[in-house]
Amino acid sequence: MSNLALGARRMALGATRGRQAVLTGRRFQAPFTVQAAAAVDAAPSTLAAPATxxxxxxxxxxxxxxxxxxxxxxxxxxxxxxxxxxxxxxxxxxxxxxxxxxxxxxxxxNSSKSRAGYVSKFSSLGLDVAAEEIVSSSYCAAAYLTSQGFGPGGSRARGKVLLLGWSGVEQELEHAGIPYVGGRGLQVPAMDDLDAMKALEVDPDVGAVVVGWDPNFSYSRLVYASIHLRELPGCLLVATNMDCADHIGGGRMMPGTGGLVKAVETASGVSAVNVAKGxxxxxxxxxxxxxxxxxxxxxxxxxxxxxxxxxxxxxxxxxxxxxxxxxxxxxxxxxxxxxxxxxxxxxxxxxxxxx
Amino acid sequence: MSNLALGARRMALGATRGRQAVLTGRRFQAPFTVQAAAAVDAAPSTLAAPATxxxxxxxxxxxxxxxxxxxxxxxxxxxxxxxxxxxxxxxxxxxxxxxxxxxxxxxxxNSSKSRAGYVSKFSSLGLDVAAEEIVSSSYCAAAYLTSQGFGPGGSRARGKVLLLGWSGVEQELEHAGIPYVGGRGLQVPAMDDLDAMKALEVDPDVGAVVVGWDPNFSYSRLVYASIHLRELPGCLLVATNMDCADHIGGGRMMPGTGGLVKAVETASGVSAVNVAKGxxxxxxxxxxxxxxxxxxxxxxxxxxxxxxxxxxxxxxxxxxxxxxxxxxxxxxxxxxxxxxxxxxxxxxxxxxxxx
CATH class of the missing domain: 3.40.50.1000 (HAD superfamily/HAD-like)
Known part of the structure; x- marks a missing residue:
């Protein structure tokens, strides 16, 4: 698994101690496809047992x-x-x-793409598949919320979604007519001291926090999600999936959505509903x-x-x-x-x- | 617990969709003191039992x-x-x-302060306490690493620490003579696509990832920590504590270190050693x-x-x-x-x- 010199980008570390990390603001590139890995590296359940x-x-x-x-x-x-x-x-x-x-x-x-996004992906690989045949976890999140009374004609009093996630979920929420805040554009002030955290306002219309794959995930977003879940009674926590990590080639794995959901669950004390496989x-x-x-x-x-x-x-x-x-x-x-x-x-x- | 209008800061949401979140670069203010909350809101273990x-x-x-x-x-x-x-x-x-x-x-x-930082805190409240009488989780992290062969004269071949944390742990590592990268100044490029993640280089001298309270925690830091844990055999994961959330007054709670550790554990498949109470x-x-x-x-x-x-x-x-x-x-x-x-x-x- 050693993979010590994979490319040209280098980390600027050590020498920068004392300065605060600043994540660059360049736009994320196109959503990508990954190959999912077994949860917690799925060790064989019975190490001592003979091979079957x-x-x-x-x-x-x-x-x-x-x-x-x-x-x-x-x-x-x-x-x-x-x-x-x-x-x-x-x-x-x-x-x-x-x-x-x-x-x-x-x-x-995978929650990074919507159904429509997957149609393009299938098509680019020579696969002729209709949107209605695709059940992506981004679609599942919207379908689950609809089943819980969110969206047009739904029974939910607090019908807005707070999204920590990516374009796939954004598009599916829009398609289902479910209003949301957050997503790629979520701007949260730095949660760097008690005053900042005390000053944060809860949006009383939020009825669910949805967590998907979110490359913008941060402590500040974690604060924002957890105060909604703690301070709005009945606010749901919805996970697009709980996958731990995904293979990206060259023996390397990237963090999946599971760890982000665990962080929100732990900080908020609310258990997530996993709408995907698993x-x-x-x-x-x-x-x-x-x-x-x-x-x-x-x-x-x-x-x-x-x-x-x-x-x-x-x-x-x-x-x-x-x-x-x-x-x-x-x-x-x-x-x-x-x-x-x-x-x-x-x-x-x-x-x-x-x- | 409702806390809907706590102050003047407002979230800029919804209208900013499509733009990427940019965390402002202003420096974090002084570390603060919080009152810890029971894990996962510590529900009574036997709801039906009569009061004892x-x-x-x-x-x-x-x-x-x-x-x-x-x-x-x-x-x-x-x-x-x-x-x-x-x-x-x-x-x-x-x-x-x-x-x-x-x-x-x-x-x-609490890992935000070092022993020395706590001496000042005690003193400011009229408490006369010596540094040697204080066992903060920041100090514990350094003491644990020393017990595992890190630091001057230690047996550890890979003696460097990758720190996701704050000044308290930085100071204790420095005091123990344990070299580290990261901390407040950790600069990680945006982990926005497969190429960025593939290009990230592992520092082969890292022997442990330490996770403490880290208001700069991000998906990019999660990627960086997890690839070290996955790709360096024997790399330790050390948690300064696993507290879920902390009371900050006004009925509000802030995410503790526990959720950040869970995210790293989930993404890396490595279990953390908790050096604190618990x-x-x-x-x-x-x-x-x-x-x-x-x-x-x-x-x-x-x-x-x-x-x-x-x-x-x-x-x-x-x-x-x-x-x-x-x-x-x-x-x-x-x-x-x-x-x-x-x-x-x-x-x-x-x-x-x-x-």
């Missing part, structure tokens, strides 16, 4: 296992693409599933909204703690392609009862195509 | 209980002072204990360093989860004055087996003085 063999099916043996399925739910990063690289034969596999009359859904914990809300919502029959629905994902967890939680058929974060070795360290129903080298093989 | 009566001793009945004690450990905020207000008769109580020949120690989880390290250290006999040592503190926890953990005699965060009602909601050995209206009464 895993059968890896191929394009000749895998398709039969999906024959009875009417709906397929796909994770994206690590299943259909890795970063900006499409998985070999993934577009052809989706075409084949459509030809077979299966309904497809694409469910991702939480309790998503699967019943999908079943209700899309009329899913769990027994005829399969999930295809590369993470045990979100994708396969979601599937096992709801009695879905679970498929793990080895193109993402979960290795065969890690699977074999788990008891057989925790293995996915099908393991394949890639999503292509599920459709009868070579990996 | 608590005997509150007074200045006539309390002193006898401390007769056999040779050492008294005092928490500060909520025991000796509240904010900038000294507790009535607290200086006289300390004088009386000294007259009785008891050794006094002052142990606080952790496992402190009491054995105090016993070893000061030659404490637990059976003849009392702790006087206002928090159940740190002060009384530390006392019960080590078999000390526990005293809770009702001048801090713990109310009589909250105590009565706990089973009698969890009550402190002595409850008094204030520290003064322990010395036979009126509250």
């Amino acid at each position: 063999p895993v059968t890896v099916l191929d394009e000749h043996t895998a398709p039969e296992r999906l024959r009875g399925m009417s709906t397929l739910i796909f994770d994206c990063d690590g299943v259909l693409w890795r970063g900006s690289d499409i998985i070999h034969n993934a577009p052809e596999a989706l075409q084949e599933f459509r030809r077979q009359g299966k309904r497809l859904l694409f469910v991702t914990n 939480g309790e809300w998503l699967l019943p919502y999908l079943c209700r909204t899309y009329g899913l029959e769990p027994a005829r629905t399969a999930i295809v994902g590369d993470r045990m703690d979100t994708d396969i967890h979601l599937g096992r939680q709801g009695g879905l058929f679970t498929c793990l392609p080895l193109t993402g974060v979960t290795t065969l070795k890690r699977l074999e360290a788990l008891p057989a009862s925790e293995h996915p129903d099908v393991v394949v080298r890639s999503v292509a093989q599920l459709a009868g195509l070579p990996a | 009566p608590v005997t509150v001793l007074d200045e006539h009945t309390a002193p006898e209980r401390l007769r056999g004690m040779s050492t008294l450990i005092f928490d500060c905020d909520g025991v000796l002072w509240r904010g900038s207000d000294i507790i009535h008769n607290a200086p006289e109580a300390l004088q009386e204990f000294r007259r009785q020949g008891k050794r006094l120690l002052f142990v606080t989880n 952790g496992e390290w402190l009491l054995p250290y105090l016993c070893r360093t000061y030659g404490l006999e637990p059976a003849r040592t009392a702790i006087v503190g206002d928090r159940m989860d740190t002060d009384i926890h530390l006392g019960r953990q080590g078999g000390l005699f526990t005293c809770l004055p009702l001048t801090g965060v713990t109310t009589l009602k909250r105590l009565e909601a706990l089973p009698a087996s969890e009550h402190p050995d002595v409850v008094v209206r204030s520290v003064a009464q322990l010395a036979g003085l009126p509250a």
Whole structure:
């Protein structure tokens, strides 16, 4: 994992002691795609246990296992693409599933993009997917809030959202007609002393704090979010996901949204509702909204703690392609009862195509 | 708890969407004193249980209980002072204990000040205390690192500290001769895209990341800390404390260090060593360093989860004055087996003085 000289940027440290950090104000670049890592590095649950063999099916043996399925739910990063690289034969596999009359859904914990943003991403990789087939965690946040009475015609008295997050959630809130403050443009004075913190005003119309991936996250934002949660009775805390960290290539990982949510939970004393894979809300919502029959629905994902967890939680058929974060070795360290129903080298093989 | 119009500062929100938040660069003001709140708002452990009566001793009945004690450990905020207000008769109580020949120690989880900084604080409130009698969590962080081979003559190959924290810890590291990068002056480029994160260089000499109260905490700092913890094998994560939030008056609370540590733990996958009250390290250290006999040592503190926890953990005699965060009602909601050995209206009464 050592990665000591990755590039030209250097940290100006030590010599600057005594000066306050000033984060440069340059605009953030386009949202990016990352490949999610297992929670807390998902160590094998039983270190002493012997390896339990895993059968890896191929394009000749895998398709039969999906024959009875009417709906397929796909994770994206690590299943259909890795970063900006499409998985070999993934577009052809989706075409084949459509030809077979299966309904497809694409469910991702990444909150940096909206549904519309994902349509562009899919399209750029040669994947023809409609917005309605995409369930991003940014969309989930808005859908959850709507289910709680936020938005036009909703029953919520305090209908405004305080957002610590990025453009994906901003766009989904706008699309759902839910007013918000914050997001990329949240300006919070430096919370540097008691007077500053005492002077901060609470917006009484805020009914929920939403935390997504937020590269502008700061102590000042943490103060602002936590005083709303502490001082407005019933104010909800909504997490777009709880992913700990994400692979960005070269053996490096970046902090996910999970740590930001933990900070807000700890400071406010309020527990977050996780609207993404790994939480309790998503699967019943999908079943209700899309009329899913769990027994005829399969999930295809590369993470045990979100994708396969979601599937096992709801009695879905679970498929793990080895193109993402979960290795065969890690699977074999788990008891057989925790293995996915099908393991394949890639999503292509599920459709009868070579990996 | 509603606190909707606390002052003149207003948030510039909503209208600024699309622009990036820029934290102003003005210098932080002097470190401040806060009164710590119980962890996760310390709900009564058995809601349905009937109240268990608590005997509150007074200045006539309390002193006898401390007769056999040779050492008294005092928490500060909520025991000796509240904010900038000294507790009535607290200086006289300390004088009386000294007259009785008891050794006094002052142990606080607040990391914003060094020992030297606390001497000034004590002095300003009319309390005559020596630096050696003060065990602040900033000092604990340096002492813990020294015990782990950091500093002059230490065995640590990677002896540098990466600090997310404030002047108190900076001063204690300097005093202990432990080199560090970061602190108030940590300059981290905006971690706004994959390229920025990939380009960040790890300092290979870093052997520990220390997280204290850090009003400059940001996503960029989180990235920087987590890549060191992930990419340098054996790199330690040290928390000055894990306090969730602190009372700052007017019913308002500010985020403590706990949430910042949780964010780093979650992003890095590394568990922190908590060197303050609430952790496992402190009491054995105090016993070893000061030659404490637990059976003849009392702790006087206002928090159940740190002060009384530390006392019960080590078999000390526990005293809770009702001048801090713990109310009589909250105590009565706990089973009698969890009550402190002595409850008094204030520290003064322990010395036979009126509250």
